[in-house]
Amino acid sequence: MMAIVLEMPPKLDEIDHLVVTLKAALDGAVSEDKLSAMEIAVTEALANAVNHGTSAALDETIRVTATIGADGVRVEIVDAGEQMPDDLYEDVASLDEVDPLAESGRGLPLIRFCSDDLVYEPRDGQNRLELLFKREAPA
Numbered sequence: 001m002m003a004i005v006l007e008m009p010p011k012l013d014e015i016d017h018l019v020v021t022l023k024a025a026l027d028g029a030v031s032e033d034k035l036s037a038m039e040i041a042v043t044e045a046l047a048n049a050v051n052h053g054t055s056a057a058l059d060e061t062i063r064v065t066a067t068i069g070a071d072g073v074r075v076e077i078v079d080a081g082e083q084m085p086d087d088l089y090e091d092v093a094s095l096d097e098v099d100p101l102a103e104s105g106r107g108l109p110l111i112r113f114c115s116d117d118l119v120y121e122p123r124d125g126q127n128r129l130e131l132l133f134k135r136e137a138p139a
């Protein structure tokens with residue numbers, strides 16, 4: 001099992017560089033479609049961590065760990081943040097209920113839609129989000 005660990009300061013202008021680096025490191029681990037879905041989900045999750053977490057105020061980095069396993073790629077995002085409720089990702093609106101032009105409110109539905117599985121755990125002064133992007137079975 002191979003792991004890639006990246007860290008970024010909690011600034012919006014750091015997200016693109018991290019996501020491009022992550023996507024390049026995971027090239028070939030899952031299909032192009034899954035890689036694109038991962039890019040969207042991780043970008044949205046990092047934007048949420050920067051905008052809603054307290055990493056910036058605490059001058060703490062946001063850590064992204066991607067693990068390539070037999071089932072696909074797991075991406076874990078940990079930020080030092082004001083802990084969000086345990087059920088943050090429950091009862092998330094479906095994408096067709098979201099206004100595509102809205103300033104906010106698209107992140108959680110996009111993250112849920114783009115990932116195959118999701119585990120969210122607020123604990124010990126951190127928010128931990130794990131996303132799974134499954135390998136497709138060969139045709």
